[in-house]
Amino acid sequence: MDLQVRKEQINDWYHAYSNDIYNYIHFLIGDHEQAKDILQDTFLRAYSHYDSFRGDNVKGWLFRIARNLTIDDIRKKKPISYFLDSIPILKSTELSPEKAAMLNESEQELYIALNKLKLAYRDVIVLRKIKEFSINETATILGWTENKVKVNLFRGMKALRKELEKGDFSHETV
Amino acid sequence: MRQYDDVNQGLKSLNQKFRLPENEQREIIEDINRKMDLPMTTRNRVQWKYYAATAVVVLLLVIVALPLIFDNQSFVGESEQPQGSFERNPTPPVTDDTEEVEYTFLIENKLPFDIYSMELRVYQKGDLIASPTSMNADGSPIKQGDIIEFEFLEMDGLEAGSAVVELFVTLEKPSKGSEKQFSPGKNSIMLFEEYKDFTFWLIGESVDKFYLFDVSEADLEILNVEQIKEEDNEIAAMIQERFSLGLTKEEVRAIIEIKYASSLADGGEFWRYDFGENYASPLDDMAGIDTEGLKEGKVQAQLFIDWDDENKAKSYSVFYLNHSDGKVYDYRVFENGLEKHHAITE
Numbered sequence: 001m002d003l004q005v006r007k008e009q010i011n012d013w014y015h016a017y018s019n020d021i022y023n024y025i026h027f028l029i030g031d032h033e034q035a036k037d038i039l040q041d042t043f044l045r046a047y048s049h050y051d052s053f054r055g056d057n058v059k060g061w062l063f064r065i066a067r068n069l070t071i072d073d074i075r076k077k078k079p080i081s082y083f084l085d086s087i088p089i090l091k092s093t094e095l096s097p098e099k100a101a102m103l104n105e106s107e108q109e110l111y112i113a114l115n116k117l118k119l120a121y122r123d124v125i126v127l128r129k130i131k132e133f134s135i136n137e138t139a140t141i142l143g144w145t146e147n148k149v150k151v152n153l154f155r156g157m158k159a160l161r162k163e164l165e166k167g168d169f170s171h172e173t174v
Numbered sequence: 175m176r177q178y179d180d181v182n183q184g185l186k187s188l189n190q191k192f193r194l195p196e197n198e199q200r201e202i203i204e205d206i207n208r209k210m211d212l213p214m215t216t217r218n219r220v221q222w223k224y225y226a227a228t229a230v231v232v233l234l235l236v237i238v239a240l241p242l243i244f245d246n247q248s249f250v251g252e253s254e255q256p257q258g259s260f261e262r263n264p265t266p267p268v269t270d271d272t273e274e275v276e277y278t279f280l281i282e283n284k285l286p287f288d289i290y291s292m293e294l295r296v297y298q299k300g301d302l303i304a305s306p307t308s309m310n311a312d313g314s315p316i317k318q319g320d321i322i323e324f325e326f327l328e329m330d331g332l333e334a335g336s337a338v339v340e341l342f343v344t345l346e347k348p349s350k351g352s353e354k355q356f357s358p359g360k361n362s363i364m365l366f367e368e369y370k371d372f373t374f375w376l377i378g379e380s381v382d383k384f385y386l387f388d389v390s391e392a393d394l395e396i397l398n399v400e401q402i403k404e405e406d407n408e409i410a411a412m413i414q415e416r417f418s419l420g421l422t423k424e425e426v427r428a429i430i431e432i433k434y435a436s437s438l439a440d441g442g443e444f445w446r447y448d449f450g451e452n453y454a455s456p457l458d459d460m461a462g463i464d465t466e467g468l469k470e471g472k473v474q475a476q477l478f479i480d481w482d483d484e485n486k487a488k489s490y491s492v493f494y495l496n497h498s499d500g501k502v503y504d505y506r507v508f509e510n511g512l513e514k515h516h517a518i519t520e
Contacts, residue, residue, distance in 0.1 A: 007210050014203050022194045036194070036202060043206050102191050110184045129185040151280070151371040158321060161181060 010047045017059055018043075020131065021066045027126045028070050030115060038073060042066040057137065064141045067123070074119075113163035121156030128153055182400060277332050277365060279324040281341065281374045285384060288315035289376075293342040293355070294324050296332065303337075304330045313347060334367050341376070341386050356381040361388055377511055385510045399513040402505060403498075409449050409475040410494040410505055419507060421487040426479065435460060442488075447477040468495045468502045469519060493518070 021042060025035040042065050046053075053061055103111055114122055127138045128149070139146045194202075283289055291309035295302055308322045316322060326332050342355040363372065378384030402411040416429055426445075434445045448455060450473035455464050467473045475494035482488040491506030501517040508514070 007207070010206070010210065011203065014206065018199060018202070019194055023189065023192050026192045027188075036198060039194075040202050040206055043203075044209055047206075047210050103188075106184055107188055107191065110181070110188065114185075114188075125185065129182060130189050132186070132189075147371060151278075151373055154280070154373060155321075157181070158319075164181070 006047065006050050009050075010043055013046065013058060013062065014043055017062055020059070021062055024063060024126060024131060025066055025070050027114070027130065028067070028119070028123065029074065034073065038066060038069050041069050045069065057140070060133070060137045060140050063127070063131075063133075064143075067141060109164060113160055113166075116163050117156060117159055120152055121159055124149055124152045125156045125160065129157075276328050276330065277326045277370045277372070279326075279339070279372045279374065280321050281324070281376060281386070282321045283316050283318055284375045284377045286318060286379065288317050288345070290315060290344045290346050292316070292322050295340040295342070296326075297338040297340070298333065298335065303332055332365060334365050337363055337365050339363060339386070341374075343376075343381075345381065356384075358384045358386045361386050363388060375512075379511065387510070387512060399505070399515040402515070406496045406498050407475060407494040407503075409477075410492050410503070413475075413477060413490075413492045414505060417487070417490060417507070419487055419489070419509070419511060423481070423485050426487065430477070443481045445477075445479045445481070447475075447479075448473050449475040449477070463493050465493075465502055465519060468493060469500075471495060 018039060022035055022039045025038050025042075026032065029035060029038075042062060045065050046062060049065075114125065117125070123142065124138060127133045127141060128135070133141065135146050135149050138144075139149045142149065144152075279294060281292060281294070291307055293305055293307040295305040297303060304326060306324055306326075308324060310316060338360050340357060340360045342357045344353055344355055346354075358376070358378070361374075373389045375387045375389055376384060377387050402414045404411045412429075417426075421429075430447055432447065432449070434447045436443065436445050444461070446460060450467070453467070453473045455462070455473075455476075456467070457464055461478070463476060464473060468476065475492055477490065477492045479490045480488045489507060489509045491504060493502060493504050495501075496503050496517070499517075502519040503515065504518050505515045506513070
């Protein structure tokens with residue numbers, strides 16, 4: 001394919017999906033600057049691997065690239081955390097002032113609870129419940145079976161509700 | 175259900191919270207375009223940080239694992255089971271982290287009462303392969319919504335192929351050898367090489383009438399029913415809110431004050447309500463769902479109720495047009511109390 005056409009295609013995809021993909025990466029690593037870098041790498045990777053794109057679900061393909069790059073990044077920067085499958089985005093239950101300003105009280109609680117979950121749960125919840133991908137699309141992005149998506153979503157939502165309940169408990173007892 | 179809905183809504187609302195500022199979005203695409211114009215090169219830099227960290231992890235593991243290995247060796251023999259207590263591998267030992275978990279069974283208590291313990295018997299080719307028992311370590315009850323996990327290791331001997339699972343529950347801590355167990359009966363399942371996780375729901379009303387429902391292959395989204403919103407369809411929302419199994423005909427008439435059609439089929443009686451002004455179903459079949467009529471808005475909802483011998487609602491379903499997305503949905507409650515909710519049209 002003509003490189004100019006390919007470039008235009010990347011630009012179109014960027015305008016259509018960059019915010020969604022940035023949002024997803026941000027949920028996985030919680031860092032604005034890192035998320036921006038990975039977002040840029042995602043589209044460069046899509047450009048250089050354009051020929052390997054098969055099928056019609058470009059959004060799912062881009063998300064898969066973004067996820068792989070994010071996991072690579074985590075693995076390089078926090079190998080021990082990755083090994084233990086626990087990458088706490090938040091060092092405490094406090095949000096940065098910028099994030100706190102963006103979210104209302106219940107969203108803050110949800111965000112904190114979500115970020116206490118292990119990566120596999122957070123990943124599947126973000127894709128299914130926040131980005132609203134279908135089970136099939138989520139399975140493709142994660143490279144999992146559909147059943148694994150269902151089971152992890154089920155366990156993840158359970159764990160999320162438990163975290164939220166813990167939050168309630170601490171409010172009541174403090 | 176409301177709480178479940180709140181969490182889902184909350185997650186949806188987080189979707190667009192972290193947006194990339196427009197100026198930064200523009201800068202990134204400019205960068206991308208500049209880099210796309212450069213000749214493609216491959217970088218093959220050695221990630222020394224990664225290798226150093228991996229070496230540290232390995233070293234730490236060796237330091238942690240060595241004392242444990244020597245510790246276990248000194249206790250060989252003390253952990254042996256008493257002879258003759260069980261015939262065949264009745265309870266898996268505490269999970270050994272070094273051995274891969276072969277199959278996982280998750281059982282969620284969705285019963286409206288607490289359970290003390292669960293015993294899961296797994297049979298293959300007629301033989302009892304394993305029968306682990308699980309309860310909360312502190313003896314606290316397994317409450318509604320709690321999930322109990324049974325993990326089977328390779329050594330437990332489960333193989334791909336057909337299997338039968340039989341669950342037994344106790345409601346109270348046994349006292350002096352008396353242990354009253356209740357079972358919902360046996361379930362046949364297939365163990366696959368590829369799919370090793372099974373999810374079951376324990377549903378029903380009482381220990382006399384409860385079920386172990388296999389949701390492993392079902393779509394949990396369909397079964398994890400959320401609250402129907404009034405703006406989506408007022409009638410369906412009302413039915414979900416006010417209907418329950420066991421309602422009498424008089425109670426149903428009191429809730430819905432319009433005419434219904436009644437029919438006898440397969441030896442049982444069922445009613446159909448059509449919610450639409452001057453609407454008459456074009457279908458000959460009393461049990462037919464007028465999907466086109468629903469989609470075109472000629473009828474807002476169609477409710478079907480099955481009655482049991484005592485004239486109580488045995489199961490019911492409502493087909494309705496969702497005004498928000500224009501799709502026709504099916505919300506139903508089965509005889510065993512299970513709810514299901516999904517779109518039936520595009």
